[in-house]
Amino acid sequence: MRIHFNRDACQGHNRCHLLAPELFDTDDEGYAILLVDGIVPADLEDKAVLAADNCPEYAIEVALD
Amino acid sequence: MTSSAEPPASTVEDWATDFDHTDPGWAADAPAIWEDLRGRCPVAHSDRFGGVWLPTRHEDVSAIAHDTVHFTSQSVIVANWKPDAPRPIGFAPPITSDPPFHEIARRILLPAFSPKAIRELEEPTRRFCAELVDDLVASGRTEVDAAAEYSQHIPVRVIAHMLGVPASDGDKFRGFIHRILERAGQVNEVAVEDTMIYYLAGVLADHRANPRDDLVGYLLECEIAGQPLTDEHILGTVALLLIAGIDTTWSAIGATLWHLAQHPEECDRLRADPTLLPMAVEEFLRAYAPVTMARLVAEDVEIGGEQLHEGDWVLLPFPAANRDPEFFDRADEVVIDRQKNRHAAFGLGIHRCIGSNLARMELTIAVEEWLRRVPSFELADPDGVRWATGQVRGPRTLPVRLNHDRKES
Numbered sequence: 001m002r003i004h005f006n007r008d009a010c011q012g013h014n015r016c017h018l019l020a021p022e023l024f025d026t027d028d029e030g031y032a033i034l035l036v037d038g039i040v041p042a043d044l045e046d047k048a049v050l051a052a053d054n055c056p057e058y059a060i061e062v063a064l065d
Numbered sequence: 066m067t068s069s070a071e072p073p074a075s076t077v078e079d080w081a082t083d084f085d086h087t088d089p090g091w092a093a094d095a096p097a098i099w100e101d102l103r104g105r106c107p108v109a110h111s112d113r114f115g116g117v118w119l120p121t122r123h124e125d126v127s128a129i130a131h132d133t134v135h136f137t138s139q140s141v142i143v144a145n146w147k148p149d150a151p152r153p154i155g156f157a158p159p160i161t162s163d164p165p166f167h168e169i170a171r172r173i174l175l176p177a178f179s180p181k182a183i184r185e186l187e188e189p190t191r192r193f194c195a196e197l198v199d200d201l202v203a204s205g206r207t208e209v210d211a212a213a214e215y216s217q218h219i220p221v222r223v224i225a226h227m228l229g230v231p232a233s234d235g236d237k238f239r240g241f242i243h244r245i246l247e248r249a250g251q252v253n254e255v256a257v258e259d260t261m262i263y264y265l266a267g268v269l270a271d272h273r274a275n276p277r278d279d280l281v282g283y284l285l286e287c288e289i290a291g292q293p294l295t296d297e298h299i300l301g302t303v304a305l306l307l308i309a310g311i312d313t314t315w316s317a318i319g320a321t322l323w324h325l326a327q328h329p330e331e332c333d334r335l336r337a338d339p340t341l342l343p344m345a346v347e348e349f350l351r352a353y354a355p356v357t358m359a360r361l362v363a364e365d366v367e368i369g370g371e372q373l374h375e376g377d378w379v380l381l382p383f384p385a386a387n388r389d390p391e392f393f394d395r396a397d398e399v400v401i402d403r404q405k406n407r408h409a410a411f412g413l414g415i416h417r418c419i420g421s422n423l424a425r426m427e428l429t430i431a432v433e434e435w436l437r438r439v440p441s442f443e444l445a446d447p448d449g450v451r452w453a454t455g456q457v458r459g460p461r462t463l464p465v466r467l468n469h470d471r472k473e474s
Binding site for chain 2: 005010012013014015017018026027028029050053054055056057058
């Protein structure tokens, strides 16, 4: 599974970090930081989908290879 | 506790053409009103307040929230007068600010409200909540007002803590906010020394004389382009935190307890599996989002098939967007383990509620401590529940019966 994070769309809702802390941290201003390099580890795929499905700004996209 | 008097009668005949969000008819029935309007408008209009629009679909609310060209935040509370503090700064930056100033004012505040900064407030918040419930339970009363005697006090105490003022100043906060939010649009004669700005100027002077490490201390240290913030900027910002941080959070906590009082099975589920709580909290925020924002039309624009003109007010009802069945499955149901929940309780776009991490933390801990300490509870007088009118919606009176006999296991 691939994951893409659009920093320009992020408004700091912090939903992704709460749902998938292994995939997203937040910076000092509260904006998300994607912690993986485009590829979601197999055991975190469910969390990646949750993060994408709960972002109010559609800043996260996941796609199966 | 006695049953409250009959609510005043509504003066609105048709919500599509003459709505009034400050009308008593709005308070309890707002979700039904949005649903009705979504089906037949979907953007309602009223000549009240000099002309105001009410979109009800997620699509329209989102489009407006993301459009800072055709809409200005110069005032975010619909009133009978238009704002006099000029764009792009407005009375209370950054909520009343537009680009490009908005980002400057917002970035000053963001670090103070980041997830990491808010984590440090968890412990005092938990202590406040635990004390409040313990006192209610220890009083031995079977009926208490979960809005006025619990929910309300939580954000008041947390913000007093953040501003470095005594918890006993909380009553003053309530008075300021009531005048500004719930009686918005009414002309009030208030003595200067009773105004919020006079009070906050005193808080500022006290922090200058006795520097300390809290939010006001932080703002006094902040700079824009090498210059300290003006007193006006600091006072406006602190005023904003008081106005925006109290009724809103109080409303979310109260509405959640109102819901849980009617769903003991969900209380049991949350007690049995506390890991469900974070997801449940997002669902309560979706279903009972308290805050409707507002914009002024800056340039003529079409929304939902209606032509909006410069100077018109537009309400931005995030709670209505959150119940749009075009956007959410089972939009009218509370599904505490909802997996897909892009709710807009904290707004959308550049003005996303800066206190969202704080509010979410307060709501989570308030529910957690309540469920931990109250074995079971129910509405004591369903007809006695009073919901606020205006742009912040939540129960202001919430009589609940505490059942002391069902002990914690």
